[in-house]
Amino acid sequence: MYASTSPACSTASPPTSSHLHTLPKEDEYRSVLSLGFGTPVDLTSTVVGLSLATDAFPRD
Incomplete structure (x- = not known):
């Protein structure tokens, strides 16, 4: 992941987990x-400044 332009990045690994990547350097x-x-x-x-719902992300 290239971090210099985004303060946070969310990734999903259905059906078990999601990941929030922060603190770019x-x-x-x-x-x-x-x-x-x-x-x-x-x-x-x-x-x-928001909460990201992940329950509607596709699971397949």
Whole structure:
């Protein structure tokens, strides 16, 4: 993942997990939060300022 232009990146690995990559520095993210697939990703304390629902993401 190229991190220099985005403060956060969310990836999904259905049907088990989703991942939030944050703290970009140069060409990588320094922090990864793994959550159960379908769990909302809380970005309210970041510059994005929202909560990302993952329960409607395709599971196949």
